[in-house]
Amino acid sequence: MKNLGNQPTITELxxxxxxxxSKFCWKTNKGKILKLFVCEEEG
Known part of the structure; x- marks a missing residue:
């Protein structure tokens, strides 16, 4: 796949x-924390 002009590549996106x-933790509707990549523990 070619990078056209200033458009970011898929990998860059x-x-x-x-x-x-990676900066966020999301809580599911069941109250459990879904950890994505690096997720800091909440105190």
Missing amino acids: IDDIVSHI
Whole structure:
């Protein structure tokens, strides 16, 4: 897949998304914490 102009590649998009997601912990509707990548423990 070619990188056209200034459009980010799929890999770059994924890396950007991962870098944002990795900063958060999400709680499921059952109250359990879903850990994605690196997730700091809550005190």
